[in-house]
Amino acid sequence: MRLTPYGAAKTVTGSCHLVEYQNYRLLLDCGAYQGSEDDRNNEPFGFEPATIDAVVISHAHHDHIGRLPLLIRRGYKGRVYTTRPTQLFLPVILEDSLHLMSEERDRLVRKGKQPPPLNWDEADLRELYTRLEVIPLEQSLEFGPFQVRLGDAGHLPGSAFIEVRAGGKRLVFSGDLGHGAKEVLPDPKDAAPADLALCEGTYGDRSHRPFPETIAEFAHILSETLGKGGKVFIPSFALERTQEILFYLRDLEEKRQIPSVPVFVDSPMASRISDIYPSVREYFSEEVQALYRQGRDPFRPRGLEYTQSVEDSKALNELEGPLVIIAGSGMLAGGRILHHLRHGLPEENNALVIIGYQPRGGLGRLLIEGAQRVRMFGEDVPVRARTHTLGGFSGHAGQDELLRWLQGEQRVALVHGEADKLEILRQKLEQRNTRAFLAEWGQAIEI
Ligand SMILES: [Zn+2]
Known part of the structure; x- marks a missing residue:
């Protein structure tokens, strides 16, 4: 061979x-x-x-x-x-x-x-x-x-x-x-x-750090930011990572470690992927399969909504916190997440949670490195929101x-x-x- x-x-x-x-x-x-x-x-x-x-x-x-x-x-x-x-x-x-x-x-x-x-x-x-x-x-x-x-x-x-x-x-x-x-x-x-x-x-x-530490940190960032009425932005890949975040948002909500708030997945692509999930449930862990058997959706926190149209996506910018927005692209190279960040980064109560790799020189890397201002859509955007990096979701x-x-x-x-x-x-x-x-x-x- x-x-x-x-x-x-x-x-x-x-x-x-x-x-x-x-x-x-x-x-x-x-x-x-x-x-x-x-x-x-x-x-x-x-x-x-x-x-x-x-x-x-x-x-x-x-x-x-x-x-x-x-x-x-x-x-x-x-x-x-x-x-x-x-x-x-x-x-x-x-x-x-x-x-x-x-x-x-x-x-x-x-x-x-x-x-x-x-x-x-x-x-x-x-x-x-x-x-x-x-x-x-x-x-x-x-x-x-x-x-x-x-x-x-x-x-x-x-x-x-x-x-x-x-x-x-x-x-x-x-x-x-x-x-x-x-x-x-x-x-x-x-x-x-x-x-x-x-x-x-x-x-x-x-090696990755122990995963429970990652989840504990995630819960802490969420409860702190949402507790003061802030918005949490999570740039994410549409396939698997988005649904995994939803799984933990549901789990933490059920364990009362985070408040119940509106969660928007602003990605038609993630919505298509989520629609496929129930039909391939036998490919998930025992824990996920058990939830499906109980007639529950493992990937649905209580306040979940998927936004499809560009108008609905823009309308999210008008909403008051506390809320969570998950959108692509995961590497902040484009996509709807950029519009949300342009509106959300200047507010000090908000938080950006980075859960995926950010290429050198890209917007995500600049924010992780503590940039005070970033250039987006031809504008200078002041950064007052906090940026957190959670590598453990790899x-x-x-x-x-x-x-x-x-x-x-x-x-x-x-x-x-x-x-x-x-x-x-x-x-x-x-x-x-x-x-x-x-x-x-x-x-x-x-x-
Ligand atoms: Zn792969």
């Missing part, structure tokens, strides 16, 4: 790996590059899409599915296999991505510039939808000479690690591994030791969890992490006599 990474090599995005055995070619993930690397999405894949026999997807994040429409446009003829939740989330993620690409084109046209041709369009997306094929977790399936099995990775509902066997050898690809201490999703399942483990290392350099396994998951492995190739973080994880693995190396783009690994 031969494995060749064509993405997420010494970087966190663009997950895409080719596995070959006897003329059969299996692709694991086909993700987009994001952030400062997104121009790499226009480049050749490194392999000929028409020669791929089957594609298996680990989970629905954009950096694991984002180049599927392009793969089809460039000649892929086969089917795309994944779990049912991933199949249901995929259109929400990719339609949003198409919408953002179109907006960017319109912006360039308005500036009198010639926009580059779209990488892929609606027709490619429609074609992709006809190719999707659901496979269950834990069942062994045959793809040519390969036997493939998906195990629960605990990172999103229906997220999977992928075991591939052929010619007496076994490969396990971690996909993205979840942060086990959190309560919404099951812990990542163990994989059987393999001849090669291809493993993510997003948090290869450090959806990825910390270093200790990665090392535990890799217990028993003899040979590990590291991907999906910044090179310096992967290097720290590599040294940890070497210290316990596991052979480990950083995978390189386009360099084949024999198994």
